[in-house]
Amino acid sequence: MRSHLLNDTTAEHYRRSVADGVGRVAAKLAATRQPFTGVTPDALAPAVDAVDLDRPLGDTGAALDELEELYLRDAVYFHSPRYLAHLNCPVVIPAVVGEAVLSAVNSSLDTWDQSAGGTLIERRLIDWTAERIGLGPAADGVFTSGGTQSNLQALLLARQEASAPELSRLRIFTSECSHFSVQKSATLLGLGPDAVVSVPTDGHKRMQAVALEAELMGCVSEGLVPMAVVATAGTTDFGSIDPLPEIAALAAQYGAWMHVDAAYGCGLLASPTRRHLLDGIERADSVTVDYHKSFFQPVSSSAFLVRDAATLRHATYHADYLNPRRTVAERIPNQVDKSLQTTRRFDALKLWMTLRVMGADGVGRLFDEVCELAAAGWELLDADPRYEVVVRPSLSTLVYRYVPEAGTRPELVDQANLHARKALFASGEAVVAGTTVGGRQYLKFTLLNPETTVGDITAVLDLIAGHAEQFLGENLVHAS
Structure with missing residues (x-):
């Protein structure tokens, strides 16, 4: 077991093991096209629970293989341009070093x-x-x-x-x-x-x-x-x-x-x-x-x-x-x-x-980019009759909600927005956050990725509207 202690005699083992782990993460990042797989807790938990922690695999490669199935495959990836939910940023390479x-x-x-x-x-x-x-x-x-x-x-x-x-x-x-x-x-x-x-x-x-x-x-x-x-x-x-x-x-x-x-x-x-x-x-x-x-x-x-x-x-x-x-x-x-x-x-x-x-200016310019993106996103939302947006952003968040035609019960509008968020998350195509304003259900973009584009925002708004409209269509039919 001493062979796993990091010291002067195991430096090469350390280098190979870390390189293997970094290589797998790099490959996963390069191949990931959306922020989430949509896996549910009920689907993933049995695999994690089945691991016998008292029976080690004995090999870093085997443990990384297992980790691919338990974590890397279904992780929520903040580097994705369509991760728009919480205050989680993509990270810069010097910091990871x-x-x-x-x-x-x-x-x-x-x-x-x-x-x-x-x-x-x-x-x-x-x-x-x-x-x-x-x-x-x-x-x-x-x-x-x-x-x-x-x-x-x-x-x-x-x-x-x-x-x-x-x-x-x-x-x-x-x-x-x-x-x-x-x-x-x-x-x-x-x-x-x-x-x-x-x-x-x-x-x-x-x-x-x-x-x-x-x-x-x-x-x-x-x-x-x-x-x-x-x-x-x-x-x-x-x-x-x-x-x-x-x-x-x-x-x-x-x-x-x-x-x-x-x-x-x-x-x-x-x-x-x-x-x-x-x-x-x-x-x-x-x-x-x-x-x-x-x-x-x-x-x-x-x-x-x-x-x-x-x-x-x-x-x-x-x-x-x-x-x-x-x-x-x-x-x-x-x-x-x-x-x-x-x-x-x-x-x-x-x-x-x-x-x-x-340098500080390099970091600051990245933050400026997401603030500018939020300003552009506000213009989109403000001009889109399907949505109402709460305030013009000072930084890089946008709070908004889907609004159907007049006459729809407020409770149903809340349910439609909540459903749209959950359905979008389940699809894995994008991740957005939710909050309440004045007791009503709203959605939220937290824009911290300079790689996100206005096109990404437009696409996600279309997806949200689609999920909300489907929900309302089904529920209004049942209500009638």
Whole structure:
């Protein structure tokens, strides 16, 4: 069994095995013509359940053969131009090279004596991102597993910085379109279900600054404490960007921590043409960025940044076996001092490789392309009598629905849209997402693939309409 340990004596075995795996994935990518096979859980589960994990195959090639049947054949492929569903991006090759390197070396980024150069690379990327945001010379941060963890850490720091005699008096203000992790974080932090105040949005699905001001005033008048305001730069459904300058001014006026969830919109930091859409983000106390959404990185690659490095002390705990207090005086850079995690992958290497090969402008131009595609998609939907579209996109999402002739019951219209999405997924020809707006069923394109064309969007809209029309035809006949 020692022959499977990666070390100096097995380097050639490692090279051949990885080359075999990479070769199979490359062949699959080259041959894949649609994002999904349409396989159902009931059809695939028996094959997975039948595997006896206590009887190894003993050979990497045989295991890869089996994996072809259990995973590669039916995986959902985000590189397909007709994968239009969630915030999953196709990945750039330099980042995948970085993934291969970091997995093999297996550094843990919690302490210097486990990562050395990896620590410095991560710190340099945090500095680079903070500079792009404009947080100032005292900024700092750490890589995280994703936006949910980053938002949790932001609200942890905000809770610790707030001056309140009891947690039940703390309040968090965020838009009605913000990410659910805000509510989840409040629960995890022991703040209670009433801690999160949902602020109405305008016609463009952006937080209304006037409504926020009214909520903050009401909070103070009731003897409660405005702990934090969470602005969103790129909501999951609409890609909307809250009015950051106005929110920053209100947060400062009421002494609240300002956090910007830019998990999606962070791609604008590299955009040669759209950076201005994030104006005001430089006034935040903390920021969430997900490189694995709009920097075309493999999952996971994310970071949490703060304006004042000193606030990260709220996540610092010292263990004698790991990061004893003396290491601070010795100026040893232990990243665990800043993180909610202990063991942590060297995910920063993927972004490092990307920037060193492509440059920030190269990444930003790719994000610009999908934003331009979304604008073209909006024009298509707005001109198509079969559809209604909710808002003109700020980034690269489109929320819309199929609308049949007048007089069709609203419940049946909802069912037709839901059916069309499911039927399209089952066909494997394309994958789109779904959501609700005003209690009604809508569909959603999340456009993160620069290879997707207006022609792809047109074709998918025709497929959706076909499925919806078939459903309505069958159900209206039965109803009559």
